[in-house]
Amino acid sequence: MSIHSPVTVTVPATTANLGPGFDCIGAALTLYNKFTFTRLSSDTPWETERAVRIRVSGIEANQVKTDETNLAYQAFLKLYNQIGHTPPPVQLKIDLDVPLARGLGSSATAIVGGLVGANQLAGEPLSQTEVMQLAIALEGHPDNVVPALLGGCRLAVRGDAVLKEWEICDIPWHDQIVPVVAIPNFELSTQEARQVLPNQVSRADAIFNIAHFGLLVRALATGRGDWLQTALQDTLHQPYRQALIPGYEAVQTAALKAGAYGVTISGAGPTLLALVDPMQAEAVVTAMAEAWQEVGISAIARSHSIDTQGTQSAIAPAI
Numbered sequence: 001m002s003i004h005s006p007v008t009v010t011v012p013a014t015t016a017n018l019g020p021g022f023d024c025i026g027a028a029l030t031l032y033n034k035f036t037f038t039r040l041s042s043d044t045p046w047e048t049e050r051a052v053r054i055r056v057s058g059i060e061a062n063q064v065k066t067d068e069t070n071l072a073y074q075a076f077l078k079l080y081n082q083i084g085h086t087p088p089p090v091q092l093k094i095d096l097d098v099p100l101a102r103g104l105g106s107s108a109t110a111i112v113g114g115l116v117g118a119n120q121l122a123g124e125p126l127s128q129t130e131v132m133q134l135a136i137a138l139e140g141h142p143d144n145v146v147p148a149l150l151g152g153c154r155l156a157v158r159g160d161a162v163l164k165e166w167e168i169c170d171i172p173w174h175d176q177i178v179p180v181v182a183i184p185n186f187e188l189s190t191q192e193a194r195q196v197l198p199n200q201v202s203r204a205d206a207i208f209n210i211a212h213f214g215l216l217v218r219a220l221a222t223g224r225g226d227w228l229q230t231a232l233q234d235t236l237h238q239p240y241r242q243a244l245i246p247g248y249e250a251v252q253t254a255a256l257k258a259g260a261y262g263v264t265i266s267g268a269g270p271t272l273l274a275l276v277d278p279m280q281a282e283a284v285v286t287a288m289a290e291a292w293q294e295v296g297i298s299a300i301a302r303s304h305s306i307d308t309q310g311t312q313s314a315i316a317p318a319i
């Protein structure tokens with residue numbers, strides 16, 4: 001069997017929405033999934049039956065599909081379809097550190113990992129912007145795939161008659177604002193968490209979110225932690241999703257009591273995100289994990305940094 005150079009794609013987790021920025025803003029975190037694609041020649045027996053062989057390791061590995069319906073492989077196929085080439089048979093190794101269906105962008109890592117891996121194997125026919133557009137189309141919203149691909153905190157604005165394509169803005173994030181995530185041991189799929197949202201909102205709610213989003217962006221840029229509790233308030237998704245997250249109130253209260261600037265749902269949940277001063281990070285981590293424990297739910301809490309690199313790919317020497 002001849003095996004070509006493996007391509008390893010490392011994709012960061014994300015925390016999307018950041019309160020009032022529903023479906024628009026997200027930040028990459030220093031927590032990663034790895035996707036390694038190895039193109040195989042078509043002269044081996046198993047390859048005549050199956051186009052892909054998938055191995056998954058790391059946390060919750062047994063929950064990830066290992067057949068053709070795997071999301072990273074579907075994204076891989078999408079890119080080949082887009083460029084009009086027949087996808088080669090591949091071996092895909094996935095190493096997981098991002099927990100599934102917790103609001104930390106695991107699906108975004110799979111989509112970005114599959115697209116970038118395919119683009120590399122195909123000799124980079126698509127630009128990063130074209131890959132990003134495919135990723136947004138596959139995920140259905142930009143706020144996790146864009147920071148996963150580009151790193152940092154990113155605002156995505158849909159194109160219109162003037163701006164033909166998505167406009168992506170880098171949102172400055174002050175180094176004295178630390179993200180703490182508290183991840184409970186139950187899943188909440190993004191699909192389920194979107195089903196509870198109303199299709200229409202009132203003018204008052206729209207104005208509320210516009211004002212709070214402006215405050216959020218200024219607070220993140222300037223390090224005005226005292227603005228964050230207010231700035232993270234939202235009327236578009238959080239009021240409807242809280243009921244899907246047992247322990248929400250208790251964990252939020254505990255984090256604020258321990259000194260967090262503010263608390264919000266990470267992505268579609270159930271992970272809760274606290275923004276904190278670096279000196280308070282440890283106390284907030286402990287308080288959030290304990291508060292969840294007290295309502296009978298085990299949880300892992302930890303602080304991260306904002307990943308500024310985005311998705312990285314590396315080609316290993318041919319075996």
Ligand SMILES: Nc1ncnc2c1ncn2[C@@H]1O[C@H](COP(=O)(O)OP(=O)(O)O)[C@@H](O)[C@H]1O
Nearest residue numbers: 071072100101102103104105106107110189190
């Ligand atoms: N590494 C992966 N490989 C393949 N599929 C994945 C991977 N990570 C996540 N997924 C798919 O995405 C689903 C979770 O997506 P979603 O509900 O949007 O949650 P999240 O908030 O983690 O993105 C998983 O149930 C799985 O089907």
Ligand SMILES: N[C@@H](CCOP(=O)(O)O)C(=O)O
Nearest residue numbers: 016023103104105190267268
């Ligand atoms: N804006 C989306 C974000 C989903 O992010 P994820 O990390 O939960 O996939 C939403 O809130 O539905």
